Amino acid sequence: MSQYAPDVTVTYAAARKGVPSSASFRKWVAAALADRDAPAEMAIRIVGPDEGRKLNRTYRGKDYATNVLSFPAELPEGLPEDVELPLLGDLVICAEVVAREAAEQGKRPADHWAHLVVHGTLHLLGWDHEADDEAEAMEAREREILAGLGIADPY
Known part of the structure; x- marks a missing residue:
């Protein structure tokens, strides 16, 4: 367990109904x-589908709102x-997409939020899932973290 509590700033650019508290986000990042x-x-910035779609299109070339986007911090040259x-970076989470996915997948909304925060935070630390072996390692780490929070396997 780290001796450092992470400094997490949460901003809301979407309706907060159904969105977890800032304290929950901090707990999940700390885990x-x-x-x-x-x-x-x-x-962490909570957005609506229009902003989520724009960011996903601009930075990933995909023209739809996605659940979470990770933007690792770029350190200054020299x-x-x-x-x-x-500074690790930023997460952008689309509240409407998270709510829809949780309903479609039969998950508790808070558990899905926690999974996406953990997933995005691991991306900020350099974890990836492009190759099969990377995906297996990242998913195993996510399961371990979520289990420590009392959350069932999201996969």
């Missing part, structure tokens, strides 16, 4: 970062190698 023994800062900045 994903429990093995990291360094300060961490990140932002930064000495021994300097560690706490």
